[in-house]
Amino acid sequence: MLRATPLRLDGAAFAAGVGAYVSEGRVEEAERVLREMTAEGVRAGPRLFNTLITGYGREKNLRGVEASSMAMRTLGVTPNQATWGAKVNAYVSCDRLDLAMDTLEQGVRFSPRVERRPGVQAYTALVQGLAHSGRVVEADELLRRMARDGVKPNVYTYSTLIDGLAKSAQIGLAETALAEMRRAKIKPSVVTYNSLLKGVVRGIGKADRTDEVLRRAREMFDRMRDDGVPPDLVTYNTLIDACINARAPAEAWNILREISESGLKPDVVTYTTLLKYFVQVGDDSATQWVIAELETDPQVVEDVGVYNCLINAYARQGDMCRAVETLEGMKAKNITPNVSTYGSILEGYIRLGNVGEAFKVYNLCVKSAGLAPDARMRKSLIYGCGLHGMSDIAECVIADLQAAGGASAKESRTLRFVLKAAVEAKSEGVAGRVNPRRRATKSRELRRRAAESAITTDGVLSTSTDFDLASDDDPCPVQETPVEWNRGLEMWKYWLGLPNSYYEAAANDPDVASGVANEPRFSSDKP
Numbered sequence: 001m002l003r004a005t006p007l008r009l010d011g012a013a014f015a016a017g018v019g020a021y022v023s024e025g026r027v028e029e030a031e032r033v034l035r036e037m038t039a040e041g042v043r044a045g046p047r048l049f050n051t052l053i054t055g056y057g058r059e060k061n062l063r064g065v066e067a068s069s070m071a072m073r074t075l076g077v078t079p080n081q082a083t084w085g086a087k088v089n090a091y092v093s094c095d096r097l098d099l100a101m102d103t104l105e106q107g108v109r110f111s112p113r114v115e116r117r118p119g120v121q122a123y124t125a126l127v128q129g130l131a132h133s134g135r136v137v138e139a140d141e142l143l144r145r146m147a148r149d150g151v152k153p154n155v156y157t158y159s160t161l162i163d164g165l166a167k168s169a170q171i172g173l174a175e176t177a178l179a180e181m182r183r184a185k186i187k188p189s190v191v192t193y194n195s196l197l198k199g200v201v202r203g204i205g206k207a208d209r210t211d212e213v214l215r216r217a218r219e220m221f222d223r224m225r226d227d228g229v230p231p232d233l234v235t236y237n238t239l240i241d242a243c244i245n246a247r248a249p250a251e252a253w254n255i256l257r258e259i260s261e262s263g264l265k266p267d268v269v270t271y272t273t274l275l276k277y278f279v280q281v282g283d284d285s286a287t288q289w290v291i292a293e294l295e296t297d298p299q300v301v302e303d304v305g306v307y308n309c310l311i312n313a314y315a316r317q318g319d320m321c322r323a324v325e326t327l328e329g330m331k332a333k334n335i336t337p338n339v340s341t342y343g344s345i346l347e348g349y350i351r352l353g354n355v356g357e358a359f360k361v362y363n364l365c366v367k368s369a370g371l372a373p374d375a376r377m378r379k380s381l382i383y384g385c386g387l388h389g390m391s392d393i394a395e396c397v398i399a400d401l402q403a404a405g406g407a408s409a410k411e412s413r414t415l416r417f418v419l420k421a422a423v424e425a426k427s428e429g430v431a432g433r434v435n436p437r438r439r440a441t442k443s444r445e446l447r448r449r450a451a452e453s454a455i456t457t458d459g460v461l462s463t464s465t466d467f468d469l470a471s472d473d474d475p476c477p478v479q480e481t482p483v484e485w486n487r488g489l490e491m492w493k494y495w496l497g498l499p500n501s502y503y504e505a506a507a508n509d510p511d512v513a514s515g516v517a518n519e520p521r522f523s524s525d526k527p
Contacts, residue, residue, distance in 0.1 A: 271297070
């Protein structure tokens with residue numbers, strides 16, 4: 001293609017052609033351009049090879065990266081600072097941190113001129129690779145070594161390290177890195193603070209108390225504002241999720257109001273987080289509002305995750321007809337269901353005691369190309385069978401797993417325990433001798449055994465019968481869930497424009513009315 005012109009092409013033209021092919025992901029054609037360039041006697045420079053190495057790195061093509069490096073040496077092309085950055089980043093993309101570290105060492109030791117040695121790009125790429133692999137101590141040591149090597153870290157270097165420390169639940173070290181960042185007169189970015197905030201919020205439901213976690217989240221939010229860093233939608237979504245996990249809807253309501261005031265638009269994460277909470281508290285009107293927004297908002301990209309959230313919401317409400325309709329709708333739009341999709345529908349039928357339909361969903365997943373039921377689906381099905389007197393179906397599934405051997409056989413032993421526990425629970429419930437303490441002990445033991453099972457092989461249920469989700473047994477009963485009145489939730493619904501009783505209650509109850517002014521807010525409400 002490049003030879004179509006009668007003019008003689010120089011190195012810059014060939015480099016531009018290589019760059020164009022690489023940007024389109026056509027690395028093999030870019031390599032052909034390099035061969036044409038060599039055949040015509042045009043000398044290649046480091047820029048061309050840097051582009052080629054970057055392209056192979058994006059494809060995770062280790063052989064291509066090494067072949068380009070070898071060609072560079074063969075042709076006598078001297079690496080520059082960008083070359084070392086491209087090579088380190090490519091090896092990190094190929095999950096070869098050992099080669100990335102060796103490349104950095106070679107660049108530092110054998111580059112005679114300082115300006116040709118590895119720069120901040122190479123160090124940052126390696127810090128990111130180490131941090132994402134959980135090797136945060138080595139990442140921290142590498143950042144400290146940068147000063148000794150005469151390379152100044154930038155905001156991306158620190159943000160990458162802080163993100164790795166936060167994901168490793170080392171919030172103290174992450175905040176220490178933030179303090180060092182400030183001392184180096186490097187201003188944190190919104191990405192820096194979002195990483196810290198996510199690390200703090202991950203404490204919810206674990207060792208930290210939820211109120212303590214929310215207090216620390218508020219403090220982090222304050223520091224972000226004090227540093228002049230405007231929050232983005234990721235920040236707000238993280239805070240909303242924290243409030244919902246801590247069952248603090250009033251504070252989530254304040255955050256939602258600030259999203260509106262800031263001019264930002266909710267995204268799919270915001271909607272699905274709201275949906276999760278409304279489903280948990282059993283508020284049908286709010287759930288239907290969020291579902292309608294999800295289905296009509298043009299900015300929301302409909303993917304399998306969105307549909308799974310909708311299906312799970314319907315299934316938890318007991319509206320299995322809507323859940324199945326949503327499944328058919330996603331198929332009509334050529335969105336392929338995954339195991340989580342079928343798992344949500346199966347668990348919905350189990351909650352309603354409709355084990356027959358749950359078993360049909362299980363078989364539908366078995367017969368779907370590229371899918372197989374996972375351990376959670378099997379556990380739900382087995383427990384439901386035992387609880388509703390259909391142990392014969394459970395025994396068939398367990399027998400198939402036992403016959404598969406290996407990890408599946410190990411899972412089958414765990415599922416026999418699940419079946420036994422379900423049968424005992426059914427017996428105790430019928431006899432009126434349910435012991436809550438014994439039931440809780442059994443549940444903990446069941447979770448422990450399930451966690452010990454490393455499931456790597458899925459058993460396949462042998463059947464020659466075609467199943468669908470249509471049934472004469474009315475598979476779509478709707479389960480009515482009583483809604484508990486919650487002041488924060490009603491305020492939230494008012495902001496969303498839903499029917500609510502909050503302000504009516506405030507008018508009739510002075511205590512409620514006086515509480516409006518004292519409602520806790522995030523510090524962003526400060527003037």
